[in-house]
Amino acid sequence: MKKVLAGLLAILMMSSMCLTACKKDEKTTSTDPNEKLTVSVGYTDADETWKNDDYYKYITDKLNIDIEFESLPKSSLGEKVRIWISSGSMPDVTYADFSMNEYLKYGDQGVVKALPKDWETKYPNLAFSMEMTGIMDAIKEAGNGEVYGLICPMDHYKQYIKEFRQAFKEGKDLREMMSQPEYIYIDTYGFAYRKDWAKQLGIETDYIMEYEDFLDMIRKFKEADLGGVGATNTVGLAIDHTEAPNFFITAFNSSYKFFHKDETGKYVCGLLEDSTTEGVKEYSKAYRTGILAPGFYAQKTQDLNSLFCSQRSGVIFPKANVSALRTLNADFEKANPGLKAEECIDVCWVLSPDGKIHGREANNYYRGYYFNPEISDEKMDRLLALADYIASEEGGPQISLGVPDVDYVIENGEYKVIREKNANGTYDSLEKLYPSYSFFRMFINPNYSLSFESDPYALMCADTLVAEKRKHELSILDWDDARDAYTADDYVKFRAAYDVNSMFAELIVEEGDIEENWAKKKTEFEATAKSVADNMNKALLQ
Amino acid sequence: MKKKYTVGDIVLVTILVAWGLLIFYPFYNSILVSFMSQAEYMRKPFALWVSKPILVAYEEILSDSKFFYGYKSTLTIMLFRLPLAVLIECMMAYALSRKPFFMSKIINNMTVFTMYFGGGTIPTYLMIKSYGLMNSLASVVVIGLFSVYNMILIKNFFYGIPDSLEESAKLDGANDIRIFAQIYMPLAKPIIATISLFTAVAVWNEWYSAMLYISDSDKWPLQLVLREIISNATSTVKEDLSGEDLMLKETFALNVQMAAVVVTMLPIMLVYPFVQKYFMGGLTVGAVKG
Numbered sequence: 001m002k003k004v005l006a007g008l009l010a011i012l013m014m015s016s017m018c019l020t021a022c023k024k025d026e027k028t029t030s031t032d033p034n035e036k037l038t039v040s041v042g043y044t045d046a047d048e049t050w051k052n053d054d055y056y057k058y059i060t061d062k063l064n065i066d067i068e069f070e071s072l073p074k075s076s077l078g079e080k081v082r083i084w085i086s087s088g089s090m091p092d093v094t095y096a097d098f099s100m101n102e103y104l105k106y107g108d109q110g111v112v113k114a115l116p117k118d119w120e121t122k123y124p125n126l127a128f129s130m131e132m133t134g135i136m137d138a139i140k141e142a143g144n145g146e147v148y149g150l151i152c153p154m155d156h157y158k159q160y161i162k163e164f165r166q167a168f169k170e171g172k173d174l175r176e177m178m179s180q181p182e183y184i185y186i187d188t189y190g191f192a193y194r195k196d197w198a199k200q201l202g203i204e205t206d207y208i209m210e211y212e213d214f215l216d217m218i219r220k221f222k223e224a225d226l227g228g229v230g231a232t233n234t235v236g237l238a239i240d241h242t243e244a245p246n247f248f249i250t251a252f253n254s255s256y257k258f259f260h261k262d263e264t265g266k267y268v269c270g271l272l273e274d275s276t277t278e279g280v281k282e283y284s285k286a287y288r289t290g291i292l293a294p295g296f297y298a299q300k301t302q303d304l305n306s307l308f309c310s311q312r313s314g315v316i317f318p319k320a321n322v323s324a325l326r327t328l329n330a331d332f333e334k335a336n337p338g339l340k341a342e343e344c345i346d347v348c349w350v351l352s353p354d355g356k357i358h359g360r361e362a363n364n365y366y367r368g369y370y371f372n373p374e375i376s377d378e379k380m381d382r383l384l385a386l387a388d389y390i391a392s393e394e395g396g397p398q399i400s401l402g403v404p405d406v407d408y409v410i411e412n413g414e415y416k417v418i419r420e421k422n423a424n425g426t427y428d429s430l431e432k433l434y435p436s437y438s439f440f441r442m443f444i445n446p447n448y449s450l451s452f453e454s455d456p457y458a459l460m461c462a463d464t465l466v467a468e469k470r471k472h473e474l475s476i477l478d479w480d481d482a483r484d485a486y487t488a489d490d491y492v493k494f495r496a497a498y499d500v501n502s503m504f505a506e507l508i509v510e511e512g513d514i515e516e517n518w519a520k521k522k523t524e525f526e527a528t529a530k531s532v533a534d535n536m537n538k539a540l541l542q
Numbered sequence: 543m544k545k546k547y548t549v550g551d552i553v554l555v556t557i558l559v560a561w562g563l564l565i566f567y568p569f570y571n572s573i574l575v576s577f578m579s580q581a582e583y584m585r586k587p588f589a590l591w592v593s594k595p596i597l598v599a600y601e602e603i604l605s606d607s608k609f610f611y612g613y614k615s616t617l618t619i620m621l622f623r624l625p626l627a628v629l630i631e632c633m634m635a636y637a638l639s640r641k642p643f644f645m646s647k648i649i650n651n652m653t654v655f656t657m658y659f660g661g662g663t664i665p666t667y668l669m670i671k672s673y674g675l676m677n678s679l680a681s682v683v684v685i686g687l688f689s690v691y692n693m694i695l696i697k698n699f700f701y702g703i704p705d706s707l708e709e710s711a712k713l714d715g716a717n718d719i720r721i722f723a724q725i726y727m728p729l730a731k732p733i734i735a736t737i738s739l740f741t742a743v744a745v746w747n748e749w750y751s752a753m754l755y756i757s758d759s760d761k762w763p764l765q766l767v768l769r770e771i772i773s774n775a776t777s778t779v780k781e782d783l784s785g786e787d788l789m790l791k792e793t794f795a796l797n798v799q800m801a802a803v804v805v806t807m808l809p810i811m812l813v814y815p816f817v818q819k820y821f822m823g824g825l826t827v828g829a830v831k832g
Contacts, residue, residue, distance in 0.1 A: 045770060047759045070757040073766060075773040080753060087667050089676070306587065334579075 038066040039379045042084065042094030043439050044074045055434030058403045063386045069439075070094075085111050085370060092375045093383055098151055098368040101487055103139070106370060107148035113371040113380065114146040123384050128168045129153055129391035129446040133365035134175050138481035150387060151368040153446050156185040159463075161446060165393070178364070179479075186476065187359040189246060190320025190465050192328055193217070195346040197226045197314050207348055207468035208357070211251065214350045218291055218315050227311025236290055238307040238316040241297040241505035247317060248286055249279030249504070251352040254359060254475050257500045259483060259491070259533055267483075267536040269529035271500070277518060283504065284514040297505040309335035320347045320465050325458035347461045349469055356475040363479065369443075387444045396445055402430050402437070482540050494532050498525065576600070576800035583796065599801035603771055609805075611760045612767030615679060615752075619763060620745045623683045627741050628734055630688055635696035636722045640708075657690045663754070670755055681755040682748060682763065689744075692737045699733040700726060739817050746810060768802045 046069035050056055060066055070091045072080055078097055084090035085106060096102075106112045120127040130136055132153035139147055157164055160183055167177055177183055191214075198205045201224055203217050222236045239247070249256045253275035262268045270276060286292050293299070299307075308316040309332045318324040329341035352358045371380055389395040397415060401408040407419040407430070422428050430437045503521070510517050575583060577595040603609055637643075638650050661669070666685070675681035703726060711721045727734070749765035756762060762770075772795075 042757075045759060045774070071759040071762075073753050073759075073762075073770055073773075075766075075769040076753045083663060083667055083754060087664050087671070089667070089671060306583075 034064070036060075036064050036066050037379055037382050038068060039093065039375075039383055040068040040070055040091035041439070042070045042072050042081070042091045044072045044077060044095065046071050046439065047435075050436040050439070053434040053436055054403050054406065055430070055440070056436040059386075059399070059436075059440050063382070063389060065382050065386060081370075088373075090370070090372050092372050092379055093369050094372075095369055096149075096367065098365055100135075100138075100142075100485055101492070103148060103368070104142055104485070104487060107143050107146065111373060112148050113373045113375055114143070114148050115150075115371075115384070116377070116380070119147070119384065123388035125391035125393075125395075126150075126384060126388040126444060128165060129387075129444045131168060131174045132157065132164060132446045134178050134363070134479065135365060135481060135484070137175060138485045141481075142485045149368050149370040150444050151365050152442070152444055154364045154366055156364045157183065175481075181470070181474075184470075184474070184476065185364065186357070186466055186469050186474065188319050188321035188324075188462065188466070189250075189317075189359055190347045190349050190462075192308070192316050192318055192320065192325065192345050192347050192461075194221065194226070194314040194344055196344045197221055197224070200224075200226060205346065205348060207465055208472060209348050209350050211350050211353050214348070215286070215291060219289075221314035222290065226314070229310070229312050233312050235293040235307050235313040236315070237286075237292060238299075238304045238313040239292065239296065240299045240304060242501045243317050243319075244283060244286075244292065244296065245279070245501055245504050247350070248283035249276060250358045251350065252276065252279035252282065252354075252358075259536060260480065266541065267533045269533050272522060272526060272529055277515065280504065280507065280518050281514055284508040287508045297509065305331045306335075308332070311336070320349075320462055322455070322458050322462045325461055326455040329455060329458055342457045345461075347465050349465060351472065352475070354475070355473065357469045357472045358475045359469070363484075390440065390443050390445050399440055399445065402434065407433075483536070486536060486540060488532075488535060488539060490528075490532050490535060494525075494528060572800045572803050575796055576804050578797060599797040600805070602798060603768075603801055603805055606767075606771060608759060608762065608767045609764075609771070612762055612764035615761055616746065616748070616764040618679055619682050619748065620742060622680075623686055623745055624738060624741050626683070627687050627689070627692075628737055631693045631737060632696055632727065632730065632734065633722065634688070635693045635700055636726055638693075639697045639700035653690050653693070667754055676755055677757050677761070679756070679761060682751045685751045685755075686741075686744060686748070689741075692740060696730065696733050696737060699730060703729055735817060742813075743810065746806075764806065768806055772799050772802055 048069065050069055051067070056067075068091075072095060077095075081090075081094055081096045082102075084094060088111065107114070116122070130147075130151055130153070133151045135151070136147075139151070157178065163183075164174055164177065168174060178185065193205070195205060198217060198221075201220050203220060204213075205217070209217070218236045222234045225231055225234050227234070245256070253270060253273055255270040256273070256276040256279060258270050259267050260270055287296075293307075304316055304318070305328055307313040308328070316328070318328050325347070329345060332341050332345060333339065349357065371383075390399050398404065398408075401415055401417065402419060404410075408415050408417050410416070417427070419427060419433075430441070507517055507521055508514065571588065574589060574592050575587075576599055577592045577597070578589075579594065579596050582589070582593060634653075638646060638653075660666075670676060670681045670685065673681075673684070675684060707725055707729075708721055711725055716724070747765055748763050749769060752761075752763050752766045759767075759770075
């Protein structure tokens with residue numbers, strides 16, 4: 001029987017080897033620069049119909065390229081990309097969410113193709129665009145000079161894009177420039193509140209409010225019940241447990257949930273610092289005094305807008321970026337016909353008890369593209385040329401405006417939109433007109449200035465709040481490239497093991513003395529956290 | 543004689559009614575929310591009726607051509623996978639339920655082994671790729687053609703059929719294929735109905751294999767299309783649309799999600815009452831009588 005079993009297993013092994021050997025090498029090359037090359041691109045919800053629109057034809061003719069789109073489900077993007085890459089089945093280039101861990105892993109394993117050595121000189125606009133992510137030094141250092149894909153910048157420096165482009169041409173360090181007070185990007189944390197209620201109650205408000213004044217306003221809103229929902233239905237601050245620590249604890253320690261360098265330059269765990277304890281006490285106080293709703297920890301982000309729009313709460317923590325405010329304004333006006341967001345809603349942030357604005361510097365990258373290791377140099381060159389054109393001063397704006405002479409014209413050096421308005425008197429979005437727009441527009445594009453915003457009030461609020469924050473002394477947790485690229489097992493495991501937001505939520509709803517409870521909780525992870533910090537100091541500082 | 547209800551009966555009925563409502567209301571609320579405007583939902587998220595029903599969420603789902611492609615793909619997968627899976631599982635179950643033959647125990651153990659240890663996602667992916675089934679509905683058909691669990695249920699059912707039937711058929715000159723097709727299969731109608739239902743529900747809920755193996759979104763089955771519609775509804779409302787677009791849009795993420803839930807459940811709900819008895823029967827197949 002054993003012989004039969006061994007024979008069977010041998011047959012199975014032989015069969016699998018034969019199947020593996022049957023793999024075809026599909027690598028193709030072309031040396032003719034005039035030949036229209038076809039490249040396959042993995043992108044979210046892309047399909048073959050994208051090739052039918054005029055915008056696709058305009059761009060691909062201009063760049064002499066043809067694209068076969070392969071659809072990535074947005075709902076399972078990460079999983080599909082990982083399987084594509086790990087199994088060697090990816091298209092020539094695929095879109096992916098960017099994480100440093102995965103990037104380094106793919107690079108080490110050789111499952112993605114690195115950019116050519118001369119990419120920065122050959123594609124200077126692309127190099128500028130990538131430099132705007134602020135992490136290129138770390139990327140190059142981690143890959144020993146190799147860059148294993150394209151990383152897309154966000155629009156955090158949109159007001160200063162011309163200055164940054166000029167500085168790049170002059171060979172200045174953009175990362176350094178991003179840390180300067182006049183350019184530093186401050187997180188978009190902010191509160192939206194009912195300014196009409198504040199006026200009715202005689203509360204003085206400003207873009208930047210004192211800590212106690214702000215809490216006092218919440219209490220007064222709750223007590224006054226100006227929405228007429230009933231005293232038992234009013235809620236103080238509409239915030240969920242994932243964001244509450246970003247206000248209450250960040251007010252005392254911007255680095256509370258990070259391993260960061262202290263004043264001696266050594267890495268410490270923010271959770272163990274005394275200032276974090278102060279923040280935890282304040283968080284607990286807010287819960288126990290009714291600033292936070294009794295069941296706030298179970299609320300979902302979607303519920304928060306409902307609390308505010310149904311007039312149960314007069315203050316909400318929505319992250320005061322344009323997109324969040326635009327949604328809030330729209331939700332508010334839909335739920336309250338007759339009320340105008342512009343007349344009822346304003347934004348503010350709070351000066352921490354130490355007189356500083358606390359927050360963190362936000363990363364300016366969020367996604368990227370990886371190349372198939374088997375892609376030919378010619379195809380890669382054509383794709384990089386496409387990226388370089390989109391990142392250029394000429395291509396960037398044009399690509400964001402649609403098809404020339406159909407959607408816009410250039411008059412006296414100025415762009416003028418000529419596409420027709422719809423029946424509602426507004427422009428249809430270009431994504432609706434040209435499905436392929438969503439791919440080209442977002443392919444490594446740092447030219448933010450021409451983006452169209454139809455809620456100017458949301459834009460004004462968001463921009464003003466950031467400008468007002470900048471007028472105060474900042475206590476900002478800086479980027480730390482070395483830490484962001486640090487992937488030691490104990491560090492990764494520690495960060496994965498503790499869901500800090502849930503831990504704080506459980507802690508503050510617990511009865512008893514908050515300081516004692518927190519001290520007890522800290523004993524669970526103190527030794528591990530110190531050991532992780534020690535290892536970081538050994539690895540990163542010596 | 544009129545039955546007297548005790549306090550215990552009343553308490554029991556009250557608990558059961560409350561329990562029933564707890565189960566029923568979320569389902570009912572899903573239907574209501576699918577017809578609600580955002581303004582109404584914000585005012586009364588747990589309403590008992592909709593004052594001004596709107597159909598925009600259904601219009602959004604049904605106006606997406608991918609939705610109909612999704613139905614087509616799901617029904618195509620069903621058409622091939624359902625009969626083939628049932629046939630293959632019945633054949634395997636028949637063979638393993640008969641008198642032991644050469645290596646039958648090893649085959650049985652190796653089959654059961656796969657219930658506990660799978661090949662893993664990437665090896666399976668590479669296997670499908672090496673068969674040339676990528677981006678084809680055949681990949682989703684093939685990957686679910688055999689369920690060990692279903693096969694064991696059928697095998698247990700076959701154990702209950704007297705051996706004398708097989709013996710007398712053999713005396714009459716029938717071979718194994720004839721015995722299987724003309725004696726065992728007709729007798730196995732209840733278990734076939736049960737297994738068909740299991741398989742149909744699995745096909746109806748299928749999205750994962752399609753997500754892995756199919757890159758052409760026009761070939762995605764219904765569940766994957768609906769996942770995308772929900773995902774897009776959430777991200778569109780939150781991130782992509784300009785303010786004006788947003789104001790013109792009557793739908794909101796939850797509204798679309800609930801409409802998707804209703805659209806997905808409806809066909810299964812319509813069929814389920816007719817096959818429920820087989821489903822219940824299937825759960826007790828192989829159970830030992832007291």
